[in-house]
Amino acid sequence: MRENLHFFFLLFFISFIAHSQTKVSGQIKDPNNETIPYCSVYFKNSTQGVIANEYGKFYLESENTYDTLVISFVGYETLEISLTKKVNLDLNVVLQEDNLLAEVKIFAGKTSKKNNPAIDILRKIWARKRQNGLHMFNQYQLDKYEKIEFDLNTVDSAFQKKRIFKGMEFIFNHIDTSKVTGKTYLPIFINENISEVYGDNTINKKIEKTLGNKNSGFDTNQHIIAFVKDLYAEYNIYDNYLKFFDKDFVSPLSRTGINVYNYVLADSAFIDDKWCYNIVYYPRRKGELTFKGDFWVNDSTFAIKKINLEASKDANINWVKDIYIEQEFDVINDSVFLLTKDYMMSDFSISKKESSKGIYGKRTTIFKNHLFNNTKPVDFYKEDVNIYDENVYTRSDDFWKSYRFEPLNKDELGIYKMLDTLKTVPRFNRLFNIGTILASNYIQVGNFDYGPIFSSFGYNDVEGVRLRAGGRTYFGQNDKWRLEGYTAYGFNDNKFKYGISGKILLSNKNRLMLFGGNRRDVEQIGVSLTATSDVLGRSFASSSLFASGDNSKLTDISLSTLGFEIEPLKNLKFSTTFSYRTLQSASETFSLDYYINKANNITKGDLKQSEVNIAIDYTPKKKTIGYGVDRTIVDSRYTHLHLSYSQGFKGVIDSDFDYTKLQLYLRQPILVGGFGMLTSTFEAGKTFGEIPLGLMSVIPGNQSYFSIENTFNMLNYYEFITDEYTSLHLEHNFNGRLLSRIPFLRDLNLREIIGIKGVYGTISNENRALNASNIPYLAPEDIYWEYHAGIANIFKVVRIDFSWRGNYLHLPEAKRFGVKASFTLEF
Structure with a gap:
């Protein structure tokens, strides 16, 4: 951002x-030249002080003038040092053992939990x-x-x-x-x-x-x-x-x-x-x-x-x-x-x-x-x-x-x-502009932003090398309206693609917004169970530079949307969207065909579908920035509940199918005090009515070498198809709690992660009968599951996950083990 x-x-x-009157620093040691950590250091006759660090080093400063520094630690004689100057830096302090307090030297190093007056006071607190x-x-x-x-x-x-x-x-x-x-x-x-x-x-x-x-x-x-x-x-x-x-x-x-x-x-x-x-x-x-x-x-x-x-x-x-x-x-x-x-x-x-x-x-x-x-x-x-x-x-x-x-x-x-x-210095303005481009992913020219610049290049099996150019209007951070668009060209299929969208904020008080757009592009559909209303949204899987296995199951999609959104209460959002889409295979090796007669001898390869979607989004404690049509989320660690009702209408704008689809999405991150973060993601859905492959709920696989959220790392694209599903992902990040106990790994500040994912689904007999594609309809009627273990914070930005497939090992091209990488910037 x-x-x-x-x-x-x-x-x-x-x-x-700024200005201060007294400054003092130094290091505390014992007569054997061993450092003494965590000593109390303060100015005499004051409550201004610090605790020395684990190396016995300290720095103390005050706006007042003091002439005596006091250093103490149980088991050692209290030392008073005269301060002859306002600034006394790099003092070498030696504390002598106090023989009169030998009986309480247990407080040096690890202290006792029993018969300790400090802990008695703590219990009263x-x-x-x-x-x-x-x-x-x-x-x-x-x-x-x-x-x-x-x-x-x-x-x-x-x-x-x-x-x-x-x-x-x-x-x-x-x-x-x-x-x-x-x-x-x-x-x-x-x-x-x-x-x-x-x-x-x-x-x-x-x-x-x-x-x-x-x-x-x-x-x-x-x-x-x-x-x-x-x-x-x-x-x-x-x-x-x-x-x-x-x-x-x-x-x-x-x-x-x-x-x-x-x-x-x-x-x-x-x-x-x-x-x-x-x-x-x-x-x-x-x-x-x-x-x-x-x-x-x-x-x-x-x-x-x-x-x-x-x-x-x-x-x-x-x-x-x-x-x-x-x-x-x-x-x-x-x-x-x-x-x-x-x-x-x-x-x-x-x-x-x-x-x-x-x-x-x-x-x-x-x-x-x-x-x-x-x-x-x-x-x-x-x-x-x-x-x-x-x-x-x-x-x-x-x-x-x-x-x-x-x-x-x-x-x-x-x-x-x-x-x-x-701002009057030209060199500063040049540096500021460079920083702006790297930070925003856009190059601003007047009231137009060109970008995102990091999406200019891509590759997939159908398009080959893909070049993209796009931009958006930008008059300020709180724009009441915004237009955005792009065009792309694939050197394999020799086709131009494009997308355009617009949105306008009609009411500030309850964020009543009108939005719409159109996109014609090549897409890897079926990489998310819960649908999105973002007309320009295109998954990472669609332009993966590096992919494993057959990555040609791509679809030509034309999608048009028009909708309203309102937020009557903080973080409670309602939306209604009308969409019309056409789908057909983008590859000769991949088919979306379905039968259009009861005799199952006439097929159709393209799909036309109109749909109305009503959705509720509840995100308590979500923090956002901005008051215009676009807001930026500050922190991703909030509860997210999404409920969706979709109705397909046969015959509306030559639409092919009638159906009803219900979906639920719930993501819940939980800070487990002192033991890291547990994140659970639950999804469930069911479609009522007869639908072909292009409208089915595909269990999202991941054939890239990088992690994609809410996908199954060991599944290929279209490996499992459902019209009714239940999915649960659990992942716990220990934030280094375990590895910090291992001496030779402690200094690397690595963070350990474990997780398990499972999904159950079915397909009705009527929908199976529609299938004329070259994709077999296989549903995970026995719960498919996989698990992973990872190491994060490698060089502070890299995470590596090792994944294992739990069952369905007999299927052709089933992947038993895989390694995924991701890049993150986290504290």
């Missing part, structure tokens, strides 16, 4: 400055976690200010001298140092959002209403705004699992935390006149989705006062080198602890090496003006389907001065001016 990649492309070209915070009230409302910032990090002099920045050297005028990692960084993007949050715990409803949004350089670009917000999903530290970048991290406050964390009661002190305990935690094992850090907890309510979390360096997550979180809670009414500030920083990088360059993503969220037990009607929490208020994204400077909970410093304000300067 063009806008998201625009965003990351632009992240390398803007800057600002579990008992009270639903009695703290917003859970204490039936209803709540609050104001929320969110600031998201992106910085280019590890900016050294050699990087600044690269030729790519020629003419843009001014962006390096101001560089600062991260208070978390100690690396140099160049701030390049900022986004601010003001909203009102309302919640009702009695009906489990919550809604957030945006009052204003502002960012540097992207104005009203909803794609960037939504993409940035999705990177930083909401989380509750009291939950057992915290979801970041589609991964389930075990919370240090989780009931299962004692199985994956070590806990140490390190200190106690008054914070805001409340006596609190300080507990340090760190992972028991490497390679798991865990954190290290510490938290302060009140001694009476056992509510968290302050917590910090830093993801394990060896956690199996791509493109993210560091995750760091701080949360602060304030006391209201003497006993209610409410989250008032949330800070999260992520270090996005291709490599996890310490010296690698990357991008910091920093989110600061502040909550204020809490009100409680103000009941709202249920309809108040109803989400808008498609309401777009451009005023929200064009608020005045006076609005932001009034609503910001903390003022921006002069350097943060300077980010808003930087992009305007860059």
Whole structure:
């Protein structure tokens, strides 16, 4: 999607400055020169501190001035270091063993689960976690200010001298140092959002209403705004699992935390006149989705006062080198602890090496003006389907001065001016245009997009080499109408193909849309059980450059559609489509023939069919971007329920058959806390009436060397035919949970996947009697099944699946074993 990649492309070209008073870094070792991991490091007489990493390294920064650094760990003498300068970097710290505490040295390394005061306190947190915070009230409302910032990090002099920045050297005028990692960084993007949050715990409803949004350089670009917000999903530290970048991290406050964390009661002190305990935690094992850090907890309510979390360096997550979180809670009414500030920083990088360059993503969220037990009607929490208020994204400077909970410093304000300067630099505009083409797959010329450019070349057995050219209208991200078309030519069959479609949004409020189009092309039909209404849709199997077995069973198809679509409720969509299609074989070796008389001595090779389809799509929790005719899905991990009713009409526009078809599709991904993702796909359908091969439900095979979703890897095209079917696909991605326990594989960050697929189907005797093609009608009346095991995240982008056929091994050309590949970009 063009806008998201625009965003990351632009992240390398803007800057600002910040200032801090005290900086300190170093490494902690014992007298034997062995590193001591997870020590507590903080400024004396403050609650500002960090936990050293697994190599004993630390970096700590504060806007205040401090003269003493304190380093402690149970089993060692606490060390105080005088800070003679504001900046004290690369300290070599040696802790001496504390003989007086020899009896508790069990807390160094793996700690005991028994007789551990830290775990005793943890159990009291579990008992009270639903009695703290917003859970204490039936209803709540609050104001929320969110600031998201992106910085280019590890900016050294050699990087600044690269030729790519020629003419843009001014962006390096101001560089600062991260208070978390100690690396140099160049701030390049900022986004601010003001909203009102309302919640009702009695009906489990919550809604957030945006009052204003502002960012540097992207104005009203909803794609960037939504993409940035999705990177930083909401989380509750009291939950057992915290979801970041589609991964389930075990919370240090989780009931299962004692199985994956070590806990140490390190200190106690008054914070805001409340006596609190300080507990340090760190992972028991490497390679798991865990954190290290510490938290302060009140001694009476056992509510968290302050917590910090830093993801394990060896956690199996791509493109993210560091995750760091701080949360602060304030006391209201003497006993209610409410989250008032949330800070999260992520270090996005291709490599996890310490010296690698990357991008910091920093989110600061502040909550204020809490009100409680103000009941709202249920309809108040109803989400808008498609309401777009451009005023929200064009608020005045006076609005932001009034609503910001903390003022921006002069350097943060300077980010808003930087992009305007860059736009005057010709070299930047050239680089921006190249990035636009690679990101969007289209070349924009005025209000026309040429592309998709990566679909320009293809190959199949009928067309041979296939060249394609096409494009679409594009006036902006929220276009109310759009036209799209293409033409293609095959050098084997010497035929031109084409497709054209159009759609217009008639109503914003409920997304009432009119659409239609026509396509004449060569297609591999029967590669999906559930039909699509996309008139220009053409499967990957139709243009596979590399295929196994006979790949000539292609069809000449002419398809025309006209339909309406409406979304009366958020993510609930109804559509009605009228279609007319003609089908005939595109190959001399493949036949779609059927008998047209009872004596079975007259055949017909082409098919004409008119059809009306009524469909319901329900996709709860689906996130989309855009308010025009085209919307982009942000995250594919949502429930998808599709119900379809189709009616064929014989005689309408010379149509050949009467029939009724019912179909059900259900896809359900489930995050299995700490054990990866289980995805199930269930499909069922039945056709009532007599129909030939061209209208049958073909069990989708896969003769390519690449994975195609919802197909059977070990089936050939047209191997099984049905008019009634039930199919189930189950796949579990462990996200490296198992391989992370194997020492010589742990560092590769591979991810293991297993799956099983099955289908059952039948064909009526009447439909069997119609068959005059050279395709035998074979239905999987004994459940056909196959299974697969795969390794994903090879070089972070490659997945290899090994598939085995479970039965029907006696059939001619039955494939017993196969290997499929795919390319993915995932965290």
